[in-house]
Amino acid sequence: MSGTSDDGSGRIVAELGRPETPQETADRKARDRALRRSRQNFRNLFASLAACLGVVVLLVLLVPRGGGVQQPAIDVRSAAAQYGDTAGQPIVAPKVPSDWKANAAELRGSGDQASWYVGYVIDGTGYAGITEGLPGDSTTIDTALQGAKPTGTTTIAGLPWRVYDRRSLGSDAGNVAYGLSTRIGKVELAVYGTVTPAQVRQLAAAVAADAAARGLQGAGSLP
Template sequence: MAKRPPRVVAELGRPETPEETAARKAANSVNYRQRQTLRNLLLALGASLLAVLVIVLLVPRSDTAIERDIDVAAVAEQAQVASDVPLAVPELPDGWRANAAELRSSSADQVTAWYAGYLTPSDEYIGMYQGLEANPTWVAALLERTIATGTITIDGVEWTVYDNRDSGDDVGNARYGLTTEAGDSTFVLLGTGTPEEFETIATALVPTIDAQR
């Protein structure tokens, strides 16, 4: 059988040398392996994305927003070991929910305060602060340094009112506020609730306030 003539490479205009043939085959082998590696990576990525999609579809979801309801009394009981002053736990009617409760320390004013945050029946916010041996600077900072607009007596307790609802200034959550003092405690209520909702929580604080007078 006649031997097949060497392959002529168009770019060279002559037959390949054995070395060039070996180099070409080696390069083709490398290119093939690279294409296979890329293909395998794409297949693996696709499989991973498919698995994630299946998990997302299988996990049950709810359109209802998850809202925390903190047991303020339980947190206060734990926090009480750090304070000689009884910590306030207002008993509020149905429709009120607590989303935070903790002892807070202000490094600027050196004041420790018992705090509980509430969502009102109208889905607004009211924060209750009980400052322990607080000072006017601490109160002013909480109320965004706004000016008192009057006083109100609620169930025998006189409160200073800070009504900033019509203010054009940025007062944060201090749209409305009430403050009063009893013994070593300074009570500050502030938030976006209605005045009636503020009266509800202020009334619930009366037993604690009376006990500290």
């Protein structure tokens, strides 16, 4: 039988029907050692991969994760000072609550469609914007208000404002769920957004106060 010797001269191999020769014995043992090493190397590799995976999982669990990269708030007053000479007139940079984060403050367009624009993120997801028409402006305010039709008038901070209430449109109102517009001398101003009417009116009051402080001249009137 395999694994025994019939005369003590060597291991009888079933396939051969005779005892192994010394060379065959040496070759078999060499193959066995190589197979054991191969299996050991595989186990070591598997253990290393498992250890590495464990470290990665641990790092993922331990490293704090925020809510994503957030763009720093823009300093609207610094931007207004930067663009003031280019605009050709005082441009508004109202003082707003500290949790209103400005994400844009820039001159837009050119010629008869030039404007000063400021955008805010309010309460994390709400939006409010300011558009101030620059000299030569003819269509900027209408464009900013997305062609909205007036739904009334009101007075805020001593200025008359047209009201554009489009909340009934739901998502179709876009960024102008509620808006206001006024004119100071020849300068037209609009404030609007998806936030509450109270917050839009609060922004309008801040714009009016800042316009007066910056010397925008002329009586207030409806645009």
